[in-house]
Amino acid sequence: MLVGREIETRALHDALARLESGAGSQWLVRGEAGIGKSALLADLRDEGVRRGAAIADIVLIEGATVESLWPWIIVAQELVHALSPEQRSAAAKALGPAGVGALNTACG
Known part of the structure; x- marks a missing residue:
């Protein structure tokens, strides 16, 4: 569990559980540098892989x-x-x- 990100982690894990039952969703994670966006998504990716999901991720740079x-x-x-x-x-x-x-x- 990520410290200080329990609400966000639970929301994303819940979305992953709904995906398993056929309900898709999209999430945009953004914020200032260093606040844990990459760690949050790495946790989600690891949980998805653990559940057998195919995972794709990309990084977009603001202003690019x-x-x-x-x-x-x-x-x-x-x-x-x-x-x-x-x-x-x-x-x-x-x-x-x-x-x-x-x-x-x-x-x-």
């Missing part, structure tokens, strides 16, 4: 210029790379021909 969809492309690539061959095949089948192309691009 990036294409609007670039962070999501990185997340998609990380998640696709975490899939087993069987999971990739099932995802491609579910997504159809356009999805296969997207998966192949993401795997590149």
Whole structure:
């Protein structure tokens, strides 16, 4: 448990539990340098891995210029790379021909 971050840790762990039952969510963690954002997210990542979740994370630097969809492309690539061959095949089948192309691009 992170000292002084019990409320935030519980909220993120609860969101992870809801994800396991099919309810997704998005979280934005931001704040001044040195207040524990990275430690909070590392704890969440470790808990997700412990529960068998595929985890993707990126770091964006305030003021840096990036294409609007670039962070999501990185997340998609990380998640696709975490899939087993069987999971990739099932995802491609579910997504159809356009999805296969997207998966192949993401795997590149």
